[in-house]
Amino acid sequence: MTQPLVSVRDLVIGAVTDSGRKVDIIRKVDFDIQPGEIVALIGESGSGKTTIALSLMGHCRPGCSINGGSIRLADHDVTKMNEAKRASLRGTEVAYIPQSAAAAFNPSQRIMDQVIEVTHIHNLMPRAEAEVKAVELFRALALPEPETIGRRYPHQVSGGQLQRLSAAMALIGDPQLVIFDEPTTALDVTTQIEVLRAFRSVMKASGMAGVYVSHDLAVVAQIADRIIVLKAGQIQEVGPTREILEKPQHSYTKDLLSAFDPVPFASVKTAEAKAVPPILEVTGLSAGYGPVRSGEAEFKVLDNISFKMEKGTNLGVIGESGSGKSTLARAVAGILPRYRGDVFSQGEALSPDLKDRSKDQLRRTQIVFQLADTALNPSQPIESILSRPLKFYHGMTGAAREKRVIELLDMVQLPAAMRHRLPGELSGGQKQRVNFARALAAEPDLILCDEITSALDTVVAAAMLDLLKDLQKDLGLSYMFISHDLSTVEAICDDVLVMLKGNLVEALPAAHMSQSAQHPYSRLLISSVPKLDPDWLANLEHDPELAKAMMGR
Known part of the structure; x- marks a missing residue:
C-alpha cells in the first residue's frame, strides 16, 4: 500500500470555555488520506468537522489548541512545526476553500490579483506565468470568459462563479491537499451541480487529495471516495462512500441518513377551510427596488404574480437565487411595498406598505428570516427579544409576560432558563427556534418562512421541520415556505410555486x-x-434533456 499523504494519530484538540474551563473538543481521532483520495468529514454542527480539517493546516480557532497526537502531511510533522513553517505550507502543500467565497475576497481588488497572490507570497513563479496558469484554471473550472473574468471585481460575478474562483485561488499553488469547507452549502441546486462538477473534474485531472467538510450526504456522495462520520469530536464510523450510504453500521450514521430524507407531510384541507376566504390571496403583484417611474420600479424583480392559499395549508416557493422568492415574501409582508397588484388576508385587502397596516393585520402575518444571527439583537437577552411582540400585540407586562415567554420557549422545545442568555450563547438551531418563537408571540395565522433551514445541518433542519408540523397541528397555522431545498419543500408543503427571473412559471402539488x-x-x-447515489452526478452529465435545460436557463 502506498504511503499516506496525511496521517492523523490520537489527535486531541482542546478549547477554553467562557467560564475558563478547559475541555477536549476533539478526542483521540485517527485516520489516513491516500494521495489523490477525497475523504469527507460529515456530522451535525459541533461534531468537529471543520476543527479537524483546519488542524491539517496546523491552524486552530481562537481559544483552541492541539493538545495531543500527531498530524503528518507528506514529509512534514505539522504538530511539531512552529507557526512560520506551518504558514509556508499553506497555499503550497495544503490549501483551503471556505464556505463563504465572498468573505475570502477583498471587494476593492480585482479577481486576478487575488487569485495569483499566493504565487507572489511564496515566490512560486513570475506574474505573467501565474496569470496564464490562472486562466487555465478558470477554463478548467468552467468559468465564463476565462480570459477576462480576472479583470472583474468580486461583486461583478455570481455566487457560484465566486465559489469556483475561490477554488482557483486555492489550486494555483499546486497543493497536495485541498480542504473544502462546506463550499456549496449556500448555493441553489442548479448552481451547486455546476460547482460540484467543476471541483470533481479539476481534482480528478490534477490527482490532488481532498478533505470535504459537509453535512449534506448527497453532495458528499458525488465527490468523496471515503466518509468519516463524526459526533462530538469522535469518529463513529469510517468506510467507502457507497458502503456508508447503503450499509451504515452505526446508529448515528443511520440517523444522519434518515434525516436527509424527511417524511412527506400534508396538512388536512378541511371543508371549513374551503368555506372561508383564503388565508392569503395575491393578484397581479409586481415589486422591485428603486424609485417607481411610469408605473414601474427602477429595478423590477416580480412581474404579475397571482396565487391563493387556503387556511391551514402550506405553500412552497422554489427557484434559483435571484428568482424573486425572498422578494415575494417581503412584498406580502409589506417590508418591500409592491407598486402594482393586490394582497388579501382572509378577504381583507392589505396596504402595500406595512406602516399603513393595522396592528391586527401585522399580527396575523409574521415573517421568519433566513439568518437568525442577523435577525436577533445580539445585545438583548432572549427574554427581552420575546417580550417585545407580547407587549406590542397583546399589551402583556410583568408576571403574565414572563409566564408567556416561558410558554413560547416550551413551544419551540427550549428550556425556560435559556431566556436569560444572549443570542451569541446559542447554537444555530437554537437561535432559529427563538426566531420562530418571536413570530409565534404575535399569535399569527400565517408565517412566511424565508429559507429558515438553509443554514442548519441536516439533523437540526429535520428537527425544525418536525417542530413546524407539530405547531401547525396545535395552533392551526399556515406556512409560506421560501426555499431552494426541494426535499424540505416536499416535506412541509401542500403546493409549490416555481419562480424564474421574477415570473411564476408553474404551480405544482x-x-x-x-x-x-x-x-x-x-x-x-x-x-x-x-441523490444519495455516488453515480448520480456522472449519470446526470449524460442526460441530454438536462443539458439542454441548463443551456436554456
Whole structure:
C-alpha cells in the first residue's frame, strides 16, 4: 500500500470555555488520506468537522489548541512545526476553500490579483506565468470568459462563479491537499451541480487529495471516495462512500441518513377551510427596488404574480437565487411595498406598505428570516427579544409576560432558563427556534418562512421541520415556505410555486412535483436535487434533456 499523504494519530484538540474551563473538543481521532483520495468529514454542527480539517493546516480557532497526537502531511510533522513553517505550507502543500467565497475576497481588488497572490507570497513563479496558469484554471473550472473574468471585481460575478474562483485561488499553488469547507452549502441546486462538477473534474485531472467538510450526504456522495462520520469530536464510523450510504453500521450514521430524507407531510384541507376566504390571496403583484417611474420600479424583480392559499395549508416557493422568492415574501409582508397588484388576508385587502397596516393585520402575518444571527439583537437577552411582540400585540407586562415567554420557549422545545442568555450563547438551531418563537408571540395565522433551514445541518433542519408540523397541528397555522431545498419543500408543503427571473412559471402539488412538472425549468430544478447515489452526478452529465435545460436557463 502506498504511503499516506496525511496521517492523523490520537489527535486531541482542546478549547477554553467562557467560564475558563478547559475541555477536549476533539478526542483521540485517527485516520489516513491516500494521495489523490477525497475523504469527507460529515456530522451535525459541533461534531468537529471543520476543527479537524483546519488542524491539517496546523491552524486552530481562537481559544483552541492541539493538545495531543500527531498530524503528518507528506514529509512534514505539522504538530511539531512552529507557526512560520506551518504558514509556508499553506497555499503550497495544503490549501483551503471556505464556505463563504465572498468573505475570502477583498471587494476593492480585482479577481486576478487575488487569485495569483499566493504565487507572489511564496515566490512560486513570475506574474505573467501565474496569470496564464490562472486562466487555465478558470477554463478548467468552467468559468465564463476565462480570459477576462480576472479583470472583474468580486461583486461583478455570481455566487457560484465566486465559489469556483475561490477554488482557483486555492489550486494555483499546486497543493497536495485541498480542504473544502462546506463550499456549496449556500448555493441553489442548479448552481451547486455546476460547482460540484467543476471541483470533481479539476481534482480528478490534477490527482490532488481532498478533505470535504459537509453535512449534506448527497453532495458528499458525488465527490468523496471515503466518509468519516463524526459526533462530538469522535469518529463513529469510517468506510467507502457507497458502503456508508447503503450499509451504515452505526446508529448515528443511520440517523444522519434518515434525516436527509424527511417524511412527506400534508396538512388536512378541511371543508371549513374551503368555506372561508383564503388565508392569503395575491393578484397581479409586481415589486422591485428603486424609485417607481411610469408605473414601474427602477429595478423590477416580480412581474404579475397571482396565487391563493387556503387556511391551514402550506405553500412552497422554489427557484434559483435571484428568482424573486425572498422578494415575494417581503412584498406580502409589506417590508418591500409592491407598486402594482393586490394582497388579501382572509378577504381583507392589505396596504402595500406595512406602516399603513393595522396592528391586527401585522399580527396575523409574521415573517421568519433566513439568518437568525442577523435577525436577533445580539445585545438583548432572549427574554427581552420575546417580550417585545407580547407587549406590542397583546399589551402583556410583568408576571403574565414572563409566564408567556416561558410558554413560547416550551413551544419551540427550549428550556425556560435559556431566556436569560444572549443570542451569541446559542447554537444555530437554537437561535432559529427563538426566531420562530418571536413570530409565534404575535399569535399569527400565517408565517412566511424565508429559507429558515438553509443554514442548519441536516439533523437540526429535520428537527425544525418536525417542530413546524407539530405547531401547525396545535395552533392551526399556515406556512409560506421560501426555499431552494426541494426535499424540505416536499416535506412541509401542500403546493409549490416555481419562480424564474421574477415570473411564476408553474404551480405544482408538492407530493407529486416530479410527475406533474411540465415547464422545462421546473423539471431542471427537480432533476438537480442531488441523490444519495455516488453515480448520480456522472449519470446526470449524460442526460441530454438536462443539458439542454441548463443551456436554456
